[in-house]
Amino acid sequence: xxxxxxxxxxxxxxxxxxxxxxxxxxxxxxxxxxxxxxxxxxxxxxxxxxxxxxxxxxxxxxxxxxxxxxxxxxxxxxxxxxxxxxxxxxxxxxxxxxxxxxxxxxxxxxxxxxxxxxxxxxxxxxxxxxxxxxxxxxxxxxxxxxxxxxxxxxxxxxxxxxxxxxxxxxxxxxxxxxxxxxxxxxxxxxxxxx
Numbered sequence: 001x002x003x004x005x006x007x008x009x010x011x012x013x014x015x016x017x018x019x020x021x022x023x024x025x026x027x028x029x030x031x032x033x034x035x036x037x038x039x040x041x042x043x044x045x046x047x048x049x050x051x052x053x054x055x056x057x058x059x060x061x062x063x064x065x066x067x068x069x070x071x072x073x074x075x076x077x078x079x080x081x082x083x084x085x086x087x088x089x090x091x092x093x094x095x096x097x098x099x100x101x102x103x104x105x106x107x108x109x110x111x112x113x114x115x116x117x118x119x120x121x122x123x124x125x126x127x128x129x130x131x132x133x134x135x136x137x138x139x140x141x142x143x144x145x146x147x148x149x150x151x152x153x154x155x156x157x158x159x160x161x162x163x164x165x166x167x168x169x170x171x172x173x174x175x176x177x178x179x180x181x182x183x184x185x186x187x188x189x190x191x192x193x194x
Contacts (some may be wrong), residue, residue: 010070017065024064028057031074034157035081038167041152042085044141049085056084078167082149139189147182154179 003011009030015023035056039049060080067076140151149168153159154175159167164175 006071006074009073013064013067013070013073016061024061027073027077031077034074034153034159035077037152037157038078038081038149039085041149042082042145043088044148048088052085052088053081055088056081059084074163075166079169082167139186142189143182143185147178147185150175150178151182151186 009027012023012027016027032053035053036049039052039056040046043049043052056077060077063080067073140148140156143151146168150164153164153167154161161172161175161179165172168175170178
């Protein structure tokens with residue numbers, strides 16, 4: 001019988017606690033993209049999100065033995081990333097939530113769309129140009145934080161509604177409502193660009 005994802009995570013947690021740092025590296029590799037999306041959805045900046053993810057992974061590594069149920073590692077990590085991102089915002093009061101991100105530092109191609117295989121896997125495959133991608137990211141970044149979080153997790157990461165509810169600690173109907181409102185706000189803002 002194949003091991004489920006949460007059982008695999010639990011095994012890697014146990015192996016890490018037993019001294020196998022390679023097991024924790026596997027957990028990091030598995031969840032770095034999701035962690036980055038969560039951090040970005042809170043702080044709105046790719047570089048800051050990378051720092052937040054690194055801080056969150058270090059925190060999780062130090063506190064790994066406190067996880068009551070290793071089967072819930074994914075939710076535990078998501079909470080740690082979100083908490084680290086919010087801590088970062090509190091520490092740097094000059095950062096305003098929802099402020100536009102400067103995309104001049106980034107490549108012309110969206111990060112996940114740089115290779116053909118990624119294009120075929122992502123919901124963003126329909127975006128044809130990097131300029132459109134940058135405009136979309138700026139619009140998403142301008143959403144209120146709770147809508148932005150849900151939108152990024154669903155449409156940039158392809159995470160299920162149930163998983164988003166677990167990550168954000170909200171009900172399934174709240175996820176649906178946030179996504180509905182986020183899409184409506186984006187449609188209105190896109191309409192104004194025409």
